[in-house]
Amino acid sequence: MNRTTNIKVAGTYYYQGPNLFKSGLMRENSNLTLMPEPNNPHDKNAVAVYFQTHKIGHLNRDVASKYQALLFSNKVSRITISKCCLSNSGSSLDLHLAIHYEAEHTSINDCLSCKTIPNKAGVYEIRYRNEPCYVGSTSNLQKRCRQHSQTLQRGSHHNSELQNKFNNTAGEGLTFKVIKIAQSPEVAFSVEASHIKALLLKNTKLLNKTADGKGHAGGTQTGQAVYLQKRKPAQIIKIRTNAQTSIERPVQPKIPSDPPSTAPTVSKVMIITLTLLILVWIFA
Structure with a gap:
């Protein structure tokens, strides 16, 4: 291989x-x-x-x-x-x-110890030497763990940085940790976003893709939008940091304002009408 x-x-x-x-x-x-x-x-x-x-x-x-x-x-x-x-x-x-x-041709094994992971929705970390390096959410934690395990061993993981880390260490030191069980995939995704933001604020270097590709909070300027790359376009969350308060707020869609009215006002119509009547009376 x-x-x-x-x-x-x-x-x-x-x-x-x-x-x-x-x-x-x-x-x-x-x-x-x-x-x-x-x-x-x-x-x-x-x-x-x-x-x-x-x-x-x-x-x-x-x-x-x-x-x-x-x-x-x-x-x-x-x-x-x-x-x-x-x-x-x-x-x-x-x-x-x-x-x-x-690489050696080895059989696919349970390198992340997925058998003990629950079949429930939730948020997880892939850790290296007990430090978080990749955060994700899913509708089935055990299934997602197996997907990571198999694609890493095949050398086809979608995250090239995580794949490099696996290749360079032969998987040693990588673990799969459940952070929180969630009631639904939607709740899990929301918790995941909050968890990633909390880690970034601690300057934790994550392999999750950001707008600058560096995976840590220092990579973007105040007020710059940050994108966390997810699997589906509908799952992309956009966050903008308020430049004055440094509080992260969801970006609100811009509502177009109504164009100014060009119709003449009632008072203008009356003035024009009176002016015409006076002119007719004078020249009659």
Whole structure:
């Protein structure tokens, strides 16, 4: 089973990546090389990232062991740059890799422990290392849990960031937690929206899609509309923050005002009539 995952490169500050990018030699879609470093004194699972003959960083420690094993097994087919730009200081890179590799053919299992989840409407979190990273609502919590579990294992989950997290950790540390049982899907959706807003106000970084794609409250300016991407257009909630009070209020539809009347008033009609009568009397 062929898969592609995106990973951010660490430690670019210490290498020549920024200079290579400034020179125009290194850009998006450029080919890269991953080199295992089992003798690295800091981490025996380290994997170095190279552009041509230049070392430009390392894979993050959290995912390095997985990709070192794939490299030793010759299961990595291609590595390219999916994103590359300078940091604000210009001394490091915001560099992301697209790693194409052959995943093991494993049977679909209950990786999120869905058997214990109730068959009821409600709100849930998918957590990573016991921290919320994705929030959802559904008419059937157990069924939705199984859908997440199956699509993640097949590599076809609709949320690419959540899929990347699953790919990079082989699902370890991901759990499905019920937040609230609801009387109906509509109630569940309302509770979900409130729960997401509460988490965003705490600067929790969620993988739910927002207008800026960052998934946290700091990504939008005061007064800017925020959209939470849902499965159906009818379920999209639009929220606008009041610039003066910072209270989030539902946007009210604009009611068009009536156009000003162009009909002459009664007083104008009377004046015109009297004027005509006087003129007729004078010239009679």
